[in-house]
Amino acid sequence: VTAGQAVSGNTPFGAGLRDHFSLEPGTRHLNHGSYGAVPKAVRAAEDAWRDRLEANPTRFFAEALGPGLRAAAERVADMLGGRGQDWIFVENATTAINAVVAGLRLKAGDELLTTGHVYGAVRNTLNFHAARAGARVVEVALSMPATGEEAIVDAIRQALSPRTVFAIFDHVTSASATILPVAELARLCRERGVAVMIDGAHAPGMLALDVPALGVDWYTGNAHKWLFAPRGSGLLWTAPQHQATTHPTVISHGLGRGYVAEFDWTGTRDPAAWLSVPEGIAFHRALGSQRVRDHNRGLALAGGRLLAQAFQTELAAPPAMLGSMASVRLPAGLATEGLRQSLRAQDRIEAVVHRFAGTGWVRVSAQVYNELGDYQALADAILRRHLANK
Numbered sequence: 001v002t003a004g005q006a007v008s009g010n011t012p013f014g015a016g017l018r019d020h021f022s023l024e025p026g027t028r029h030l031n032h033g034s035y036g037a038v039p040k041a042v043r044a045a046e047d048a049w050r051d052r053l054e055a056n057p058t059r060f061f062a063e064a065l066g067p068g069l070r071a072a073a074e075r076v077a078d079m080l081g082g083r084g085q086d087w088i089f090v091e092n093a094t095t096a097i098n099a100v101v102a103g104l105r106l107k108a109g110d111e112l113l114t115t116g117h118v119y120g121a122v123r124n125t126l127n128f129h130a131a132r133a134g135a136r137v138v139e140v141a142l143s144m145p146a147t148g149e150e151a152i153v154d155a156i157r158q159a160l161s162p163r164t165v166f167a168i169f170d171h172v173t174s175a176s177a178t179i180l181p182v183a184e185l186a187r188l189c190r191e192r193g194v195a196v197m198i199d200g201a202h203a204p205g206m207l208a209l210d211v212p213a214l215g216v217d218w219y220t221g222n223a224h225k226w227l228f229a230p231r232g233s234g235l236l237w238t239a240p241q242h243q244a245t246t247h248p249t250v251i252s253h254g255l256g257r258g259y260v261a262e263f264d265w266t267g268t269r270d271p272a273a274w275l276s277v278p279e280g281i282a283f284h285r286a287l288g289s290q291r292v293r294d295h296n297r298g299l300a301l302a303g304g305r306l307l308a309q310a311f312q313t314e315l316a317a318p319p320a321m322l323g324s325m326a327s328v329r330l331p332a333g334l335a336t337e338g339l340r341q342s343l344r345a346q347d348r349i350e351a352v353v354h355r356f357a358g359t360g361w362v363r364v365s366a367q368v369y370n371e372l373g374d375y376q377a378l379a380d381a382i383l384r385r386h387l388a389n390k
């Protein structure tokens with residue numbers, strides 16, 4: 001049974017769908033966002049690619065890999081917009097961002113612009129390359145909870161300076177789980193001649209996307225979070241005018257032979273995850289892509305509201321800026337140290353507990369195998385601990 005045949009637009013969402021995944025029973029999995037979860041049917045397709053490879057590795061790398069990757073890239077383009085030749089595969093969003101930032105040819109005094117909600121690994125990447133060149137990273141503080149798109153756009157407008165050469169914005173932020181108005185931010189940057197990259201680590205599968213329509217220079221996303229693909233399937237879209245100067249972090253045989261050739265071969269590796277991205281897409285489409293997005297967004301919002309009500313706190317973003325995740329402020333006075341571990345060990349619930357903007361938050365994900373009872377169980381477990389602490 002292929003991934004596209006394993007489920008249909010009538011397959012009910014909720015705990016019953018867990019049978020299509022290998023997630024351990026007895027645990028409530030409210031953290032799809034960090035590492036995804038791969039459907040069994042997609043894993044079977046990945047195994048089938050490995051079987052083909054192992055039958056004759058020499059023939060596979062000589063004849064099957066190149067066309068296989070390009071066929072997969074066409075499926076990505078069909079799902080996320082643009083042309084197959086503009087999409088290449090990388091390990092993950094972190095790798096894509098490293099490749100782009102390393103290629104910027106920064107000079108002393110240049111400014112790289114991002115927000116205070118930037119993902120930690122990306123902050124490190126910016127700081128590393130800026131420091132080498134004597135450039136500077138400007139982080140625009142965003143309020144938490146977010147106050148709305150207009151305030152964010154205004155803050156970025158004010159922070160763009162004649163020295164800004166590059167900007168990177170999250171499509172969906174990690175800690176605050178907020179959808180940023182990236183098309184509008186890209187427009188501001190374009191007006192000032194600033195190259196802009198969108199970190200869409202969470203976006204493919206969570207949001208309806210037409211990447212070229214966003215008007216950005218580079219867009220990275222992960223297929224291994226919300227698009228049901230195996231881990232290690234990061235994606236990078238590069239606007240045609242930047243392809244000649246965008247290189248992988250690992251230089252190999254493809255150098256000088258163009259963007260696709262450079263990225264499609266960065267040394268011997270297991271390509272099964274990349275080749276299985278179309279199966280993740282097929283699973284998503286078979287369930288009904290719009291149906292999946294609507295379900296997840298509705299459940300993230302309902303689950304987030306349930307938690308905020310239980311804690312008498314608030315969501316980190318206005319409902320209109322939420323996708324398939326929600327961050328909720330934890331009750332005041334609740335010690336967050338060890339909370340994530342004790343939720344895992346004692347309550348068997350996986351959720352992200354973190355400190356951000358001086359206070360504790362819990363981030364929950366909503367995927368097709370979740371249901372409202374999962375969030376109620378999390379609320380009960382946290383409140384139990386809160387009351388015991390008092």
Ligand SMILES: Cc1ncc(COP(=O)(O)O)c(C=O)c1O
Pocket residue numbers: 033034091092093094095119121122170172173174199201202222234
């Ligand atoms: C906004 C953002 N950027 C980048 C990443 C990194 O993704 P990866 O570990 O796949 O490189 C994440 C991961 O959660 C993220 O949330």
